[in-house]
Amino acid sequence: MSWHVHEDTIEAYILGRIDDASAFSLEAHLLACASCRAAISTRVEVEGQARIWSGIRESIDRPRVGMIERALIRLGVPAHTARLLVVTPSLRSAWLIGITACLAFAAIVSSAAGETPLPFLMLAPLIPLAGVAAAFGGPVDPAWEIGVASPTGAFRLMLIRAAGVLATSAALAGLATIASPALGWSAAGWLVPSLALTVLTLVLSTVTTSVIHAATIVGIGWVAGVIVLERVASAPLAAFGPTAQLVSAVVAVGSLIALVGRRDAFERPAHL
């Protein structure tokens, strides 16, 4: 650009002693002319410039609070608990998408089979189980190191994250249940077993080397048990009948009591 704003005009603009017409002309020109902008930059040491910059610097260094975290905080969850929940790997979007796909598949297979919702019922309780296992999966967990060094009691941390995972995956499995009316009410039969399996896994993890091992053992045991019961028992879906539900409930309560009893075991680094 060949035309540039006169030095006096720039000076007058900086001091605020300029007529509007000249100011308009200068402002319009500035947007298109780097050298006139530079002329301003070298002339003014705008008051507060450094202060503004340090404010910007501080903001870009601060981690951004995500949508889910903000929603949790708005719902009354304390900020530090919300952060703990959000960094739980099994609550991340990739996991949730995977879970949704699994459930959709199981629901479709069960509906198509037209007889019993066995595949769905067998798979649904395993999902919170896998989620909880991954929440304490050591290397799987990006926040694992932080968790080890956290001043929060490991037991409390475990409960917070397990509750978050259970609630999310149960909600997803619940949606799948509602979304497949062909399965009928029997499709809700996985809820109590699911709770029992998850708590049992946590108890078992106090004696095994990791939560993942415990979850694998419990998961295999569950699948094997369901298949055997289905073969042996006279009625279909024996593993989800009234008696089985009662047994599941007893296991859940028993495991919960055992879990509280063994809470100290969670303070050992191996478990977080």
Place this chain on the structure above:
Amino acid sequence: MRDLSDREATDEDLIAALCDGDARALRELYERHAPWLVLRLSRRCADPAIVEEVVQDTFLAVWRGAGRYRGQGEVAAWIWGIGIRRLIDRLRRHRVLSIRGDRPDPEPSAEEVVLLGVEHGDLATAMDRLSPELRAVIQATILDGLTTREAGHLLQIPQGTVKTRLMRARRELREALA
């Protein structure tokens, strides 16, 4: 990460570096654009604390939204567009203003009038003869590119008043430049 040291990087280079998360590029953009932005915003808002806050918000928006710069037009104009709208938002948040569902003014022909004036008469003299209220409206709508509603928020007057003042300014300019 682009190397910014070899030559004088253009604003567009710096924006590209921002997309890669280069905070040094933001610093450089800030050095180049903050001074005029502060001055220009200060002519539209008398409270230095608000201007500071708006400039800070603007550069944060540049940092986070660098990917939205489409490479069309000057980077400075893009930054100004963000800055002036942040200022309006900031002014709106702290004052109760009537919110009306009016559509944006469909006739921005004052611009044509002004451009016409550049060719046919002495614009500066004509501008100086306008009352400060009318000049402020011309500034907000034509120079700053705001809609009449946005101009109303900036100048703390109803949108209808912006429209009537704009009309009056246009008439007076036309007479002065004829």
